[in-house]
Amino acid sequence: MPYWLHTLIIVLIIYIAISIALYYLQDYMLFKPEKLPADFQFNYENQDFEEHNLETRDGAVINGILFKPKGKPKGIVLYLKGNSKSIKGWGKFAVDFTRHNYNVLMVDYRGFGKSTGRRSQKAIKRDLQVVYNKIKERTTEDRIILYGRSLGSGFAAKLASMNNPKMLILDAPYYSLTKVAARYAPFMPFSILMKYPLPTYKWLKYVQCPIHIIHGTNDKLIPYKTSIKLSKVNPKLTKLHSVIGGGHKNLNTFESYHKMIHNILHQKSFDIDLSTTSIHVKHSSKPTKTKV
Template structure:
C-alpha cells in the first residue's frame, strides 16, 4: 500500500477505532465501575461481627456484617469502595468496638453474599434500606461513613435520612462523572456514563456535621474533586488531608483515630 493511499484512509480508520473504543467502554462500564461485583463469595465464617440480611424495597437481599455497640453510643453505617468487601473491615470494627461504638457494613447488590446486579439507583436503594434496617434494630444514633464510590451512597443516604447524626466521607468525589472526565478526557463520558453519582447535586441537602478525609497523593479520585465537593457542602463541615496517603492506603491508625474522635464529638454536639 502506497503512503498516499494510507494517509487517505487513516482518518476513517481512526474514526472507526474511536467509535469502537467508545462502544467497548460503554458496554463494559459497569464491570469497570463495580469490579467487586460477582467476585469471590463471602467467607463462610465472618471475620468480624454478626452476619445479617437486609431486604430492599425492590426485592433484593443484602448481606451485611453488624457489630452492635452500646445503646448510648453511635453506630457507624459503612458503604465501602467499588472493589471492596465486608471482611476487609475487621480493623475498623475492632477499633470502634474498643470505644463501644457499633458498625454495620453492607455488601451492595451483586456483591458477594447479596443478590441482584449493581447500578447507581440500586446502590442508592441499598443505602436507604441499610439505614432503615439499622434504625429499626440498633436504636443508636447513626453516623454514615462512605469510602470512595461509597461516598456517593453516603451523601444520598444522609440527604434522604436527616435523622443521621453525622457523615464521614473518605476519598469523596464531586461526581463519578467528573472523575470519569478526568480519567477519560478523550471520550464524551457525559453521554456514555450510565451511573454518574452526582454527589454535587445532593450535598446541599446534607445538613448534618460532615468530616471529609482525603489523601493528597490519591490518583484514583483526585484531591481536587474531594475539595470541590467540600467547598459546596453546607456547614458544619471539616476536611483533613493526609499528605503521605493515596487512595488505597488512606486507612491507618491516625485516620481511624480521626474518625473515632469525630464520632465521639458528635455525642456532645461538637464538630
C-alpha cells in the first residue's frame, strides 16, 4: 500500500472517530447543569416567589419559579436562561423585571435543577410550549414577554415564532448553534453532527411581534456581529441594542443594559408622518456644475 494512501486512511479514521465522539459527547459539552434534590428549598432575599412543577406527557417534571413584583403586575416575563447552573442562581436576575412590576417565570430545562426527563431539542421545545400554554390560561398573550438569554435565545425565538407574545427580547443570541460550534472546529461537519442546531435565524423570520436584541460589543463567546446579522432577518420588527464594552456574562453590570431594559419595557409605539421628513432625499453622487 502506498505511503500516501496509508496516511490518508489513518487521517480518515481519526476524523470519523472525532466526529462520532463529538456527536455523542455534545450534550456534555453544551449543557452544564446544576442538579438539585427534589426537596431543595429555594431562598431569595427580598423577593416574593412561589415554586411550580409541571408534568409533561412523557412523565418528565419541569420545575420553575414565579417571581412576583410588589405592585400590580403589568404582565409576565418568561425568562429562558443560559446553558449552565440552575434557576437557583439565575433567580437573582428576576429583579431586573419585577422592579418594573412584571411577574417573572424561570424554568429549568430537562436535567437542570429539579427538572427531570431525557433531554433533546424537540423535548425542550415541547416543554416550553406547554409552559407557555399554561401562562396563557392565566393571562392574555399581549401581556407575555419572552426573554431568551444565550442558549435560551434560540428557544425564545422558536416560541415567539409559534405564538403571539407582546415582544421578544434576545440577550446575546446566536445565529445558530451549528455556526457557534463551527467557529471552534470549522473542519468538522456540524451541519450533520449537531443534535441541537437551534437555527435562531430561521425562526426569527416568522416572529410577528417587536424583537429587541441586546448584545455586548466585546462578547468573545458569541460575537457582536452575530446580532448585527440577526437584526437583518426581520428588520421591520427588530431593534438592536448595543452594550458598549459588554462581554457575554456581564451585561447586568452595565448601567446602559438596565436603561435599555427600562426603555424596552416602557416604550410606547407611535407613528411618524414620513412625508414631512427627508426619507426620500438622496445625496447626489455626482458633483453639480455651477453655472457662471
